[in-house]
Each structure stands twice: as C-alpha cells, then as structure tokens.
Amino acid sequence: MLTFGKKEDGKEYIVRPAVYCVLFNQTGQIALIQKSDGNYFLPGGGMEANEIQEECLKREVMEELGSDMEIGAYIGAARNYFFLQMS
Numbered sequence: 001m002l003t004f005g006k007k008e009d010g011k012e013y014i015v016r017p018a019v020y021c022v023l024f025n026q027t028g029q030i031a032l033i034q035k036s037d038g039n040y041f042l043p044g045g046g047m048e049a050n051e052i053q054e055e056c057l058k059r060e061v062m063e064e065l066g067s068d069m070e071i072g073a074y075i076g077a078a079r080n081y082f083f084l085q086m087s
Contacts, residue, residue, distance in 0.1 A: 001076070001077045001078060001079055002076065002077070002078040002079070003078070003079045003080075003081070004078060004079070004080040004081070005080055005081035005082050006081055007081045008081075008083070011083060013081065016046050017046070017047045018044060018045055018046045018047060018056075019044050019045075019047065019053045019056050019057045019060070020041070020042040020043065020044030020045075020057075021042060021043055021044055021057055021061065021069070021071075022042060022075065023042075023043055023061065023065075023069060031043055031065060033064050033065075043060060043061050043064050043065060044056075044057060044060045044061070045060040045063075045064075054071055057069070057071060058071070
C-alpha cells in the first residue's frame with residue numbers, strides 16, 4: 001500500500017475510506033476534476049455508510065461528471081495522512 005504524508009504521534013486521525021478512478025474516454029484522455037482552489041483530482045470521493053466501493057465510485061462519477069461508467073481493473077490502495085486545523 002502506498003502512503004502519502006506522515007502519521008504524527010499525538011494526533012488523532014479520522015478514518016475516511018474513499019475510492020477514486022482513472023477514467024479514460026474513447027480517445028485515451030483521462031478525466032480530472034478541477035476544484036475551486038485550482039487543484040486537480042481524480043473522480044471519486046468518500047464512501048457513505050454501508051456503501052461498497054463500486055457503489056461509491058459510480059455515485060461520485062455521476063455527481064462529478066454527470067455520467068455513468070464501467071468499472072474495470074482494480075489498481076491498488078493508498079493511505080493519505082493529513083491534519084486539518086479547524087479555525
């Protein structure tokens with residue numbers, strides 16, 4: 001499993017399972033979502049209660065791209081540690 005960020009001692013982390021996809025169109029272009037801050041992300045997002053990965057992925061792609069999708073091969077998993085300080 002790939003890991004991004006570093007788990008820091010003394011900080012409490014919330015586990016937030018999510019799924020993302022590498023989605024190609026017919027010409028081989030990859031879909032990306034541009035957020036309001038200008039950053040780009042793969043389509044996908046956090047899983048809701050009792051939702052399985054495939055359901056979450058289809059829901060997120062429909063919400064973000066307005067389109068259905070066909071799920072192909074599983075690529076892998078990653079863990080991302082980050083700390084969000086609430087003001």
